[in-house]
Amino acid sequence: MDAHVAQLQMQYRNYILSLYQQGFLDDQFTELKSLQDDGSPDFVAEVLSLFFDDCVKLVGNMARALDQTGTVDFCQVGANVHQLKGSSSSVGAKRVKGLCINFKELCEAKNYEGCVRCLQQVDIEYKTLKAKLQDMFNLEKQIVQAGGIVPQVDIN
Amino acid sequence: MVMAAEPQFHVLAVDDSLFDRKLIERLLQKASCQVTTVDSGYKALEFLGLREGVEINDPDAVSTSPVIHQEVEVNLIITDYCMPSMTGYDLLKEVKESSACKNIPVVIMSSENVPARISRCLEEGAEEFFLKPVRLADLNKLKPHMMKTKLKNQKLEEIETPSKDESGTVAAVVEPEVKNLTEI
Numbered sequence: 001m002d003a004h005v006a007q008l009q010m011q012y013r014n015y016i017l018s019l020y021q022q023g024f025l026d027d028q029f030t031e032l033k034s035l036q037d038d039g040s041p042d043f044v045a046e047v048l049s050l051f052f053d054d055c056v057k058l059v060g061n062m063a064r065a066l067d068q069t070g071t072v073d074f075c076q077v078g079a080n081v082h083q084l085k086g087s088s089s090s091v092g093a094k095r096v097k098g099l100c101i102n103f104k105e106l107c108e109a110k111n112y113e114g115c116v117r118c119l120q121q122v123d124i125e126y127k128t129l130k131a132k133l134q135d136m137f138n139l140e141k142q143i144v145q146a147g148g149i150v151p152q153v154d155i156n
Numbered sequence: 157m158v159m160a161a162e163p164q165f166h167v168l169a170v171d172d173s174l175f176d177r178k179l180i181e182r183l184l185q186k187a188s189c190q191v192t193t194v195d196s197g198y199k200a201l202e203f204l205g206l207r208e209g210v211e212i213n214d215p216d217a218v219s220t221s222p223v224i225h226q227e228v229e230v231n232l233i234i235t236d237y238c239m240p241s242m243t244g245y246d247l248l249k250e251v252k253e254s255s256a257c258k259n260i261p262v263v264i265m266s267s268e269n270v271p272a273r274i275s276r277c278l279e280e281g282a283e284e285f286f287l288k289p290v291r292l293a294d295l296n297k298l299k300p301h302m303m304k305t306k307l308k309n310q311k312l313e314e315i316e317t318p319s320k321d322e323s324g325t326v327a328a329v330v331e332p333e334v335k336n337l338t339e340i
Contacts, residue, residue: 028289035182035292043182050175086267087175090289 005148012139016153019136024129029092030155048133051091055126058084062119066112077115078107084122095125165302166190166228170200170235170247171265180234180265180290187295189232189302197235197242197250204230206254229309230260231302234286237266237273245277252281259308261301265290 019025036043058080065076085100099122106114140150167189169180177193184191194200201207233251237244244264251257261283266273274285283301286294 031289031291035186037186040182040185047175047178047182050178054175082267083173086288087173089267090176090179 002147005143005146008139008143008146009148009151012136012143013151013153015136015139017155019132020155023094023098024132026092026094026097027155028090032092033152045137047091051087051093052126052130054087055084055096055122055130059119059123059126062115066116066119072110072112072115074107074110074115078104081107088126093126093129096122096129099125164188164190165231165299165306166192167232167234167302168200168203168230169193170195170197170233170239170244172196172236172239176236176288183290183292183295184234186292187299189295192228192230197239197244197247200233200235200247201250203228204233204251204254204257204260206250206257230257231305232261232263232298234263234265234298237264237277238268245273245280248277248280248282259305261298261305263298 020029032044032047061080062077065073065080081100081103085097085104088096088100099118103115103118103122106118143150165188167184169177169184169191171177171180171193172195174195177195181191181193192203194203233247235244235247244266248262248264251260251262258281262281263284263286264277264282265286265288267288269287277285284294284298
């Protein structure tokens with residue numbers, strides 16, 4: 001057995017486990033991975049791409065809505081949070097989803113400062129997740145290039 | 157009507173979010189279903205051949221005569237609840253009130269757990285109400301519902317085309333499906 005491949009696979013396994021342990025991902029991400037197969041080998045990457053596009057768009061909308069000098073339309077902000085909560089939930093982006101839950105309450109309470117702070121956190125969080133998942137995909141590529149198979153990681 | 161060698165369930169999935177459409181499509185494909193996705197209730201009604209509640213100012217609207225798509229059999233409609241202009245509930249009502257489509261099972265999906273909403277949909281005739289994110293296990297629950305309609309349609313075809321002896325074919329068609337259910 002190629003030691004290099006085995007080492008990369010070990011690295012990959014540990015990395016994935018850490019993402020779950022640190023709360024970046026939850027079992028919905030596992031579900032998504034299980035939907036990927038030879039017929040749809042890029043499914044996870046495609047879905048994540050759509051998710052991050054959504055993040056950019058929705059965060060932009062919310063920033064604009066909160067930037068109104070005058071009356072802020074909290075319903076508008078809330079509607080965007082709702083959408084982001086939905087897609088983060090569907091993708092398994094646990095931390096982003098958690099922030100959205102708080103964010104929703106802040107919108108309902110019309111807490112301007114709270115909303116602004118929360119939006120900043122959402123922005124940081126989705127970008128962090130994006131970078132982490134990019135690292136994950138890079139590891140997968142390295143394994144394949146080294147002639148190995150990407151291991152299925154058992155979270156439990 | 158052409159009898160397929162292997163029964164394939166055809167599901168019409170309705171959701172205004174591209175992201176959610178991609179997900180439900182993959183889930184349904186994984187559950188061995190044929191999928192058609194549309195992004196609105198109106199497009200769904202158009203696909204089903206029902207044009208009630210049409211957008212009057214839509215330049216792309218086809219004529220209002222209700223033409224039923226003979227070639228395309230829909231075994232299940234799965235729709236998001238929260239959609240602009242026409243909600244999943246509105247779509248459910250339209251389907252259940254149409255003579256052509258009222259027997260097609262309808263499933264509603266929602267990201268919100270609102271008991272009043274759920275009971276309203278079930279009372280209106282929705283087969284199931286799924287909370288998002290929908291999982292493969294949820295969809296596998298739907299196979300019996302789709303099988304029921306499919307068998308009903310096949311039986312209706314038998315009655316309408318008495319010259320063919322279809323009883324043998326029906327048995328052959330049913331068995332593989334039953335096996336698949338247990339494999340899942």
